[in-house]
Amino acid sequence: MKRLFCLAAIAAALMGHSFTAQAAGVEFAVGQTGESTMTYRLGMQFDWDQSWWQTDVGRLTGYWSGAYTYWEGDKTSSNNSLSFSPVLVYEFAGQDVKPYVELGVGVALFSDTEIENNDLGSSFQFEDRFGVGLRFAGGHEVGVRATHYSNAGISSPNNGVESYALHYTMPL
Numbered sequence: 001m002k003r004l005f006c007l008a009a010i011a012a013a014l015m016g017h018s019f020t021a022q023a024a025g026v027e028f029a030v031g032q033t034g035e036s037t038m039t040y041r042l043g044m045q046f047d048w049d050q051s052w053w054q055t056d057v058g059r060l061t062g063y064w065s066g067a068y069t070y071w072e073g074d075k076t077s078s079n080n081s082l083s084f085s086p087v088l089v090y091e092f093a094g095q096d097v098k099p100y101v102e103l104g105v106g107v108a109l110f111s112d113t114e115i116e117n118n119d120l121g122s123s124f125q126f127e128d129r130f131g132v133g134l135r136f137a138g139g140h141e142v143g144v145r146a147t148h149y150s151n152a153g154i155s156s157p158n159n160g161v162e163s164y165a166l167h168y169t170m171p172l
Contacts (some may be wrong), residue, residue: 024047027065027169030166031163032163033116033163034162035118036116037074037115038071040070044067045063046064064087065083065084065086065087065106069081069083073116079111081111083108083127086105087106088102089101100132100143101130102131104127104128106129108124108127115161118159118160120149120159124154128147131146131167133145141167141169142166142167147163
């Protein structure tokens with residue numbers, strides 16, 4: 001499993017290196033699951049540098065997200081995960097502050113198959129996210145996000161787990 005994490009970390013670093021021409025940001029998040037497990041997330045965002053359906057109301061855009069999450073357990077040992085997701089963002093129009101809504105589906109790899117009372121069934125999980133927040137003129141961003149992890153029935157059991165987090169992204 002440690003080899004798999006090393007390979008995933010190298011792949012994420014190489015993917016990040018290939019996107020350096022685009023705007024990037026570092027994400028910090030603190031959250032909690034329904035079982036009171038604290039989550040701490042450190043990630044990178046790489047903007048797609050594309051927009052669609054741009055109107056006076058707003059525009060559709062997106063970014064690539066790669067992250068490491070530490071899951072602090074109080075009943076069982078802690079867990080770690082690496083994730084990678086494409087994320088669609090609808091950004092509302094504004095001068096200094098732009099509200100947004102985001103939605104993404106990606107993949108995650110956990111170091112263990114258990115988080116508190118949840119048996120994930122496998123280390124491989126899908127990461128579904130929904131979030132809202134504010135983007136500021138300087139490139140800073142704050143928001144809240146709900147993230148669900150599940151193996152989509154690929155293995156059994158498939159208890160899944162959710163994390164609800166506050167996040168802050170700063171531009172690079």
